[in-house]
Amino acid sequence: MSDDMYKKLAEAIINGEAEDAVNLAKQALDQKLDPLACITNGLTKGIQQVGELFSSGEYYLPELIIGADAMKAALDILEPALVGDQQREVVGTVVIGTVEGDLHEIGKTLVGTMLTANGFRVIDIGVDKSSEEFIAAIKDNDATMVGASALLTTTMLQQEKLIEAITEAGLRETVEIIVGGAPVTEKYAEQIGADGYAEDAISAVDIAFRLADGPA
Numbered sequence: 001m002s003d004d005m006y007k008k009l010a011e012a013i014i015n016g017e018a019e020d021a022v023n024l025a026k027q028a029l030d031q032k033l034d035p036l037a038c039i040t041n042g043l044t045k046g047i048q049q050v051g052e053l054f055s056s057g058e059y060y061l062p063e064l065i066i067g068a069d070a071m072k073a074a075l076d077i078l079e080p081a082l083v084g085d086q087q088r089e090v091v092g093t094v095v096i097g098t099v100e101g102d103l104h105e106i107g108k109t110l111v112g113t114m115l116t117a118n119g120f121r122v123i124d125i126g127v128d129k130s131s132e133e134f135i136a137a138i139k140d141n142d143a144t145m146v147g148a149s150a151l152l153t154t155t156m157l158q159q160e161k162l163i164e165a166i167t168e169a170g171l172r173e174t175v176e177i178i179v180g181g182a183p184v185t186e187k188y189a190e191q192i193g194a195d196g197y198a199e200d201a202i203s204a205v206d207i208a209f210r211l212a213d214g215p216a
């Protein structure tokens, strides 16, 4: 039953059918399916397929936008179910955002939701955020961790600039920095001096817990 639902969710995203995606997401919750599995095996598979169709020239920008909007609509239903209503002790405060020049928000938001679900206080500053905006949010919220997402090979370079700016602002010893996003690799993260790299939202939580004990 769950495989069938994942397939339908993926198809709704590929076809850019937001209403279908929302109805399926609601059905999935009614059927007590695991919301994270629905996101990972259904919605994410669908949007990856949209990306491939875009790369191969079968889809153009409008289809990319429509697919992403359908995914966001379904995530609005599924993400609250990930967080639940449990009250926990705050593990740490994380400022999370997508770097300057980059408008991709879905993966960053999912990482933020999973961190929230696991007891972190998450300050999501949004997309296309400059180093100065990250730094202001760190200071305003006494953050102990920063998460920077980048989805483009061009904008991943901003992650390095962000780390440099945090160092110049005298905050490098007070915050742990995690980077991620489709083009980012563990090697790149090491090269630019990040404290952690995560390839998906679940490993982002693992890394955040590992780093939560405090700056190295």
Ligand code: B1M
Pocket: 044, 047, 048, 050, 051, 052, 054, 055, 061, 064, 065, 067, 068, 096, 101, 102, 103, 104, 105, 106, 107, 108, 110, 111, 146, 147, 148, 149, 150, 151, 152, 153, 154, 178, 179, 180, 181, 182, 183, 197, 198, 199, 200, 201, 202, 204
């Ligand atoms: Co864009 N886009 N896009 N896009 N888009 C990609 C990234 C691309 C790979 C598509 C392709 O060509 N196959 C390609 C990048 C090529 C490259 O640089 N190598 C691309 C391009 C080219 C572009 C434009 C330049 C297109 C154009 O205008 N001609 C343009 C750039 C705009 C800009 O940012 N300045 C553009 C625009 C867009 C939309 C706005 C239409 C839309 C985003 C809408 C939105 O977010 N509101 C969009 C989409 C949807 C995609 C694809 C299809 C899907 C991205 C996504 O949401 N994935 C994408 C193709 C792909 O990735 N396969 C593509 C689902 C999400 C759950 O996964 O974001 O990878 P992801 O996040 C994962 C992990 O990466 C990780 O965990 C997440 C959850 O598992 N992760 C982190 C992410 N951030 C993390 C942070 C962490 C840790 C882990 O720590 C802090």
